[in-house]
Amino acid sequence: MTQILDNSNFTAEFNSELDGYIVFFKKTKHIAQTQFYIEGNALHGGYGEKYLERYIEYDSELTEDEIKSIDIFIGKMNKSGEF
DSSP, X not given: OOOEXXXXXXXXXXXXXTTEEEEEETTTOOEXXXXXXXXXXXXXXXXXXXXXXXXXXXXXXXXXXXXXXXXXXXXXXHHHOOO
């Protein structure tokens, strides 16, 4: 099952091969990619925790508003912990 999250600025579609979301911005057709990461550093306080992060090397050239939107999306996903 593909999970799709939709709001007024973008649609985020879960990609199981990527293990993250591909975010499609509606107005500009730009794309941003995120991927889940599990903290592997045993000295880190969040060792073993799973969180979403952005991979900017695969993004389109995002506008400042799109960057803010994707950062908010990632922050909300990580805060909720509902992956």
